[in-house]
Amino acid sequence: MEGTKDSNVKRFCSQHILVILGFSSVIAVTALIAVGLSQNKPLPENFKYGIVLDAGSTHTNLYIYKWPAEKKNNTGVVQEVEECKVKGPGVAKYSNKLHALETYLIACMERCKNVVPRSLHPETPVYLGATAGMRLLRMQNEHLAHSVLDEVAKSLSEYSFDFQGARILSGQEEGAYGWITINYLLGKFVEKSKWLGLMAGERQSTFGAMDLGGASTQITFAPESHTAESPDNFINFRLYGKDYSVYTHSFLCYGKDEALQQKLAKDIEVSSNGILKDPCFHLGYAKLVNVSKLYTSPCAKRYEKTLPFDEFQIQGTGNYQQCRQSVLELFNTSYCPYSQCAFNGIFLPPVKGNFGAFSAFYFVMQFLNLTSTKVISQEMMSETMRKYCSRPWQEVRTSFPEVHEKFLSEYCFAGTYILSLLLQGYHFTDSSFKDIEFMREIEGNSAGWTLGYMLNLTNMIPAEQPVTAPLSHSTYVFLMVLFSLILAVALIIGLVVFKNPSYFWKEMV
Ligand SMILES: O=P(O)(O)OP(=O)(O)OP(=O)(O)OC[C@H]1O[C@@H](n2cnc3c(O)ncnc32)[C@H](O)[C@@H]1O
């Protein structure tokens, strides 16, 4: 009797101990997860802003960027929050009316005042970089180029932002910053993580960058191998702990507008009656061109000739094959002081890997409906050009009433020029042509040199990989939950076995 009572009490006690232990292990696990989550919860974000003005040859664009202050060295944290197109032509066109630059930037700078919180204005850097239009002006008249920059600098320093200066970028910088921008946005500088980030990652291959502006065009990529040829075309970077040797070249006068000016100056040389029959314009298209205006840019100077007329008329004949022949004459491939060249004696290693092609590369391809399919072959593009160039001007005009007439009349030339530049200029092949992606933006951020420029000037891309927690926050939480659950289950099973060791034996018999 005494014995039975004793064993009942023992069973009662051990059952309760089991319940209490089970219950406390659940509480412990819950507490562990809660502490883990709250400790690692991201802190309320504190943002910083930066402003870059891209003073291009055709127009000026302003970009406002924003990033969380605490994460400045992580990749992919900078976001473009606003793009503002400045009304009017590029700054170089103001060289004979400097006073007009006083009000040129007002509307876009007012946007900045509204977008960036007032308290952050004094610490928000503003950079202005001018490109090929200003390089050309500097070649013609250095003093005037300085006056233009001084004038824009004066107007920018009147704002409460932290103005960091206005300068002309070199072609090399323009190419390199474009390359940095797209690879930063595509996340190519970080290793591809493996096994929830527990194993060492793999180095990713970078994208090449191609920018087609109005006055110059840049090509930048990491070639297969480094060579000692033409060191001026190479830039070495150390980014996030990795070394990159990048080829870059900017072809001044080979932007879309200057290339057309060159072509017209070349072709009018052989005309004697003031009429230029041009296969790169649609049949039925006619336009008067002032001879003196044709030679104002240093780009067309090499074809300058005294002509027996002051103006001439372009008359379109709309023939893609002939247009292609005429465009190819712009690329001199008859000499090369290196093992291999692009054109005009400029070194170019074989193109390698994927490329992002932006600005006019994109505008033109988008108009031609060649950006929706991801892979574009050169046959597809040639066929599109052949058909498009042969359409009469009146038909084209009525089919696209919303498109600016200057752009519309020039797509036949521009598409043919792009194709010739890529195939004969840069030697893309049938197969490598398909590795070109025509892009305007990457996840809401414009493809162009401005982001790379700002990342560099604000030291946002470290040379070495920043020391960070080995696991991402989500991996950490996932593993915490998993191991806690395993621990709780093991504890409960252990207690059951401890309480009734014969249970498993019985089952096995
Ligand atoms: O780089 P630089 O040479 O200084 O020139 P930019 O910066 O002013 O040149 P953009 O990339 O803004 O534009 C490149 C060219 O594309 C033209 N363009 C802009 N929008 C276009 C559109 O919708 N369709 C066709 N062409 C366009 C523009 O006039 C230029 O000739």
Ligand SMILES: [Ca+2]
């Ligand atoms: Ca540009």
